[in-house]
Amino acid sequence: MSAASSPSESSPQALQTLRVKGGVRAAFRAGPRGTFAATVHEADGWRVRFPDTGPGADCEAVILNTGGGIAGGDEVRLDFDLGPGARVTATSAAGERVYRALDVPARIATALRLAPGSALAWLPRETILSSGARLARRIEVEMAETATLSLLDILVLGRHGSGERMQAGMLDDLWAIRRGGRLVHAEAVRLDGAIADALARPAIAGGAHVIGTLLHVAPEAEACLERVRREIVGLGDVEIAASAWEGKLVLRALAGCGGRMRAAMQVALDALRGAPMPRAWMM
Template sequence: MDTIEYTKFSAALAQRAAGLAQLGCASADGRTRLRRLYQEGSAKIRRPAVSSGPLEAVLINTAGGLTGGDRLAWEVDVGAHASAAITTQACEKVYRAASDHADVRVRLTVGENGRIAWLPQETIVFDRAAFARTLEIDLAPGAEALVLEATVFGRLAMGERAAHGSFHDRWRVRRDGRLIHAEDFRIGPDIAAALGRPAVAGGAIAVATLLLVSPDAEALLHPVREIVGAQGGASFWSVTTSGKLLARLHAGDGYQLRQRLVPLVGLLNGRAGLPKLWSL
């Protein structure tokens, strides 16, 4: 596994959080088993006990959130015929940045006929936050991926709204070295004004993007559209020997968004269903 480069901070910058965590798994005796686990800094990985199904892993940022200058890197390598589901312990919070930006880099690699479900809980963005996330996914022939990122710009129940700041989400997905999905979502510095535009979110503050790369994707398009409803949309494309289903959702707050994400993830993740922490 190639390692994501990230900044290691000196003692003079000890207030900034830095972390790198790597997880590798492989198929053995009909089950997916842990092959490698590495943790450094504020990035930790825990594994709930499961008796069957994919290997489950929980990502934890022990810094308790992110702010300007923080750096996190997560790497997951799923071997051929193996299956893994990855989530987070809680919603990641991105706080106001005094300077610089918080940076998260994710690299997912899936071997031939393997499968990964990348299902972190929502990212909550606070006012004046600065955040950039890069998601790189490499799929071997026959591999499948279910990928979710959901973001809530402020917590209305707490009287908070992310009116200003910067947010950048960059995805690159490749199958057998060929680019099959690319997108860049960038918003700011006037976040509230941008979200208020009809072509963006029509005033909604909670948004989500969900991507399924699978030969079964086309058959799921109609039920996905029923769950997404009028506040969002879903489309399907044929890519190489597989299919790609992309869904986007928006809602008035995080609770309304979660109400649709739960059945949607349950549908697209098949027998594995929801990560256990999603139901707590």
């Protein structure tokens, strides 16, 4: 007698054939009519699309995962290379879901390179970790002294809208941003086990399960601080603060709802960039 089993109940060996090794690699160059994608490579269900933003606007790149989420053992690489003077706003079509894993974590590696005079606004929608998800993520940036980077990250740990707390799981998150060959920003976060219990501690998140980070690295970053602070001071439903030093501005936020976090980050980004959010954020 035999019974059918779902993929989540199958052996790691059986799941190996289902695992994704995909991503997007794109190189951007500045031309007489603005920035354009000079080369694009898409793999294993990952795509990038370029909406028409009109003359004089930055090139907009929208990343799509046609697989509908990321599972344990999947490996994703996002690689963007901006040539001198290129201006790109990159986002995603929807929030990225990371599903429960049996053992092997999902891996997401993001590599960004910014040549002199280039500007990249890396503004993906939120990353949503289901209870039991295991995610190892790496973000590495190599940028010139005169380049500008605005990098947004929103993590939703547990789908509270569905009544789910992150009772188990793992997040291993490392960032390294180098400017002119020098390390100017690094982050290392590891949460393992009962993540919801850890987030309940006042010294960690005080019960919030949505974590937002906005990093702005640019020659004028410190001059933007007071303008950003003026705009975020009235956001009472989100714990939020900003500081700036040595050519970078860092904004941290905690919230109990992904929608409120997105709204707060839109306010901060508008004050920082003075440019509209990508159209994918309005959908």
